[in-house]
Amino acid sequence: MLSGLPLLLALAAAILFLIVAGSRFGWHPFFALFVAAVGLGLAIGFDLPQVIALLKEGFGGLVGGVGLLIVLGSIIGVALERSGAARRIADLLIGGGGRLGLRLVVLGAVISVPVFCDSGFIILAGLLPALALRAGTKLAPLALSLAGGLYLTHTLIPPTPGPLAAAANLGATDYIGTIMGLGLVVSLPALFVVWKSAAWLGARIPARPPAAAEILLEATPGLLPSLLPLLTPMVLIALGSVLQLTTEPGGLADYLRWCCEPTVALALGCIPALLLPSATPKTEWIKDGLNLAGPILIITGLGGAFGAILKASSLAADVAAWVGEAALSGSALLGLGFAIAALLKTAQGSSTGALVIASGIVAPLLPLAGFSSATDLALLTLAIGGGAMTVSHANDSYFWVVSRFSGIEVADAYRSYTPLTAVMGFTVLVTVLLLGLVLR
Numbered sequence: 001m002l003s004g005l006p007l008l009l010a011l012a013a014a015i016l017f018l019i020v021a022g023s024r025f026g027w028h029p030f031f032a033l034f035v036a037a038v039g040l041g042l043a044i045g046f047d048l049p050q051v052i053a054l055l056k057e058g059f060g061g062l063v064g065g066v067g068l069l070i071v072l073g074s075i076i077g078v079a080l081e082r083s084g085a086a087r088r089i090a091d092l093l094i095g096g097g098g099r100l101g102l103r104l105v106v107l108g109a110v111i112s113v114p115v116f117c118d119s120g121f122i123i124l125a126g127l128l129p130a131l132a133l134r135a136g137t138k139l140a141p142l143a144l145s146l147a148g149g150l151y152l153t154h155t156l157i158p159p160t161p162g163p164l165a166a167a168a169n170l171g172a173t174d175y176i177g178t179i180m181g182l183g184l185v186v187s188l189p190a191l192f193v194v195w196k197s198a199a200w201l202g203a204r205i206p207a208r209p210p211a212a213a214e215i216l217l218e219a220t221p222g223l224l225p226s227l228l229p230l231l232t233p234m235v236l237i238a239l240g241s242v243l244q245l246t247t248e249p250g251g252l253a254d255y256l257r258w259c260c261e262p263t264v265a266l267a268l269g270c271i272p273a274l275l276l277p278s279a280t281p282k283t284e285w286i287k288d289g290l291n292l293a294g295p296i297l298i299i300t301g302l303g304g305a306f307g308a309i310l311k312a313s314s315l316a317a318d319v320a321a322w323v324g325e326a327a328l329s330g331s332a333l334l335g336l337g338f339a340i341a342a343l344l345k346t347a348q349g350s351s352t353g354a355l356v357i358a359s360g361i362v363a364p365l366l367p368l369a370g371f372s373s374a375t376d377l378a379l380l381t382l383a384i385g386g387g388a389m390t391v392s393h394a395n396d397s398y399f400w401v402v403s404r405f406s407g408i409e410v411a412d413a414y415r416s417y418t419p420l421t422a423v424m425g426f427t428v429l430v431t432v433l434l435l436g437l438v439l440r
Helices: 004-023 029-044 048-083 085-094 100-111 117-135 139-156 161-169 173-202 223-246 252-259 262-274 282-312 315-323 330-348 351-369 374-387 397-406 410-439
Strands: none
Touching: 004 029, 004 315, 004 330, 004 351, 029 048, 029 282, 029 351, 048 085, 048 117, 048 161, 048 223, 048 262, 048 282, 085 100, 085 117, 085 223, 100 117, 100 139, 100 173, 117 139, 117 397, 139 161, 139 173, 139 351, 139 374, 139 397, 139 410, 161 173, 161 282, 161 351, 161 374, 173 223, 173 262, 173 374, 173 410, 223 252, 223 262, 252 262, 262 282, 282 351, 330 351, 330 374, 330 410, 351 374, 374 410, 397 410
């Protein structure tokens, strides 16, 4: 069975295969991940029945942990998108007054928690020309502000599937509330950096949005109905984290904690989401939510299968032997998680894929750095999320959504949006490292 340097070389070859298969040969991530996981297992020295057993265990374990969360979150996101509630929330957050770029960054960050960043930008891009005209400013800085805000929470804050899957790989499913709370803290300096960077980068490029950027929606619902699907699960999950720290087991506290469990909280959030007014049958929303969640579940599960192969190998023991008596530094593990995710993101384009694979790779190393608490695992999830946004370019579908619907030419998007995502990612890394020094 492979160990030591040959094991690392086999892992590097598997990662290289994933990158080349997607970027060079255009393989679907499902097939690439499956072949990479099987090939790595066989190369390590497991026989084929062992490899299949590990794949089934890893796939089922991860999907069982986050599958319902992804499905329920997708349904809420589709409901907000199709009902016009996302547009109603946008009206609230944009409001009037100055600092329009900052308002758009915050708007994007809020909307992208339940709604995928691609959908969020498509929905809201139609607002940008009128906003630029009203504010008497260029359109490109506003488009970059909105794009950056949406992208930020897409990779950092559950119930977006990528952070959920990474948390499950790291054994942090019980700490979703902690990840959300620290994610908000980490997002604050990044929001400021996005605002200032978007203004500076956008001032140097033109943007001419196509007429198709105006998205036609049904009449928007009221403010409270629009906010309830978003606030219900977020407040309940946050409350659950507080209750875990402040209450003892037994009695009413157990029931309250059960109501605040992420799956239950998202299920409760689906109720006001499906009560939003619509001229189309709500069954269409559910169907579209399931269609959206299905591919994500499959890729997420295969990422768990890949991670199961690594966990069954001697990787953790080998690293322990290399570091000897000294424990692996927490900052080093955070930096390693960021670097692996950034490499995967830059090479193959998918933030969710980068989050899933990178978390599976670093999961066996958790004991070496003494990472076991809710704070430790939340910080590592966020560090990987920062890497998974570094950097977005032509192999990322969101890059094309931003370019197409904002009217920014591709060459100008490379000069503005791509460096913006790099600045965002490294801001997240620095913030996570500083929090690690303070909280660990």
